[in-house]
Amino acid sequence: MHIAIVGNIGAGKTTLANKLAHHFNWEVFLEDVDHNPYLKDFYDDMPRWAFHLQVYFLNSRFKQTQRIKELQAAGKGVIQDRTIYEDAHIFAANLHDSRLMTERDYQNYLSLFESMIDLVRPPDLLLYLRADLPRLIHQIQKRNRDYENNIKIDYLKNLNGHYEQWIANYKHGKLLIVDVNHLDYVQNPEDLGVIIERINSTLFGLF
Ligand SMILES: Nc1ncnc2c1ncn2[C@@H]1O[C@H](COP(=O)(O)OP(=O)(O)O)[C@@H](O)[C@H]1O
Numbered sequence: 001m002h003i004a005i006v007g008n009i010g011a012g013k014t015t016l017a018n019k020l021a022h023h024f025n026w027e028v029f030l031e032d033v034d035h036n037p038y039l040k041d042f043y044d045d046m047p048r049w050a051f052h053l054q055v056y057f058l059n060s061r062f063k064q065t066q067r068i069k070e071l072q073a074a075g076k077g078v079i080q081d082r083t084i085y086e087d088a089h090i091f092a093a094n095l096h097d098s099r100l101m102t103e104r105d106y107q108n109y110l111s112l113f114e115s116m117i118d119l120v121r122p123p124d125l126l127l128y129l130r131a132d133l134p135r136l137i138h139q140i141q142k143r144n145r146d147y148e149n150n151i152k153i154d155y156l157k158n159l160n161g162h163y164e165q166w167i168a169n170y171k172h173g174k175l176l177i178v179d180v181n182h183l184d185y186v187q188n189p190e191d192l193g194v195i196i197e198r199i200n201s202t203l204f205g206l207f
């Protein structure tokens with residue numbers, strides 16, 4: 001079984017991924033942002049580093065998908081924090097639409113993505129954490145990574161727009177949308193319970 005948690009920056013993916021991995025006793029795959037060699041430079045100068053960062057994320061996410069396949073073959077359950085689909089359909093697309101990535105770089109990136117994507121197995125369940133801008137901003141501030149302190153509201157807004165469009169057209173498998181605006185699964189175990197119930201119901205038909 002493979003559940004992928006998707007959503008905008010600060011929506012609560014990592015927090016939920018850890019909690020679900022603990023609950024189901026499955027492996028968790030997180031994003032390794034601390035060792036990303038481009039992320040800080042990217043936030044300082046997006047046009048300069050957009051392509052480099054996207055290639056880096058694409059490669060690291062692809063390697064992750066191959067490790068997930070191996071674990072699944074060994075009968076293990078997996079919770080994944082963010083997917084390769086978001087790199088292309090959300091982040092790279094947004095950089096291109098916002099003219100922060102050139103047409104030439106975007107087409108080059110897309111061609112690489114398309115060569116890889118046939119080798120990627122979609123998750124059994126895609127769990128989208130929908131959060132509005134005030135909630136995202138509050139949670140990004142709460143996490144307090146220095147390079148994210150200057151993220152523009154418009155950047156988050158455009159990403160949310162891409163998420164909504166992508167989710168509306170998602171056809172790779174089961175989809176669960178969780179509105180996290182009024183859920184606090186950090187403090188309230190009942191809120192986590194609500195999400196687990198919805199996962200069980202969507203995946204296994206249990207109530
Ligand atoms: N549902 C929630 N309720 C309250 N705080 C949350 C919730 N989800 C995440 N947080 C807090 O918001 C911050 C960002 O969450 P994180 O899981 O790192 O988001 P993401 O991985 O989506 O970027 C963290 O400090 C986390 O404790």
Ligand SMILES: Nc1ncnc2c1ncn2[C@H]1C[C@H](O)[C@@H](COP(=O)(O)O)O1
Pocket residue numbers: 007008009010011013014031033039053054057082086087088091092148
């Ligand atoms: N593909 C990506 N392009 C640009 N930025 C990205 C991409 N994937 C992740 N990020 C950024 C967004 C955040 O600053 C960090 C970690 O993501 P998070 O949503 O907090 O887990 O990396």
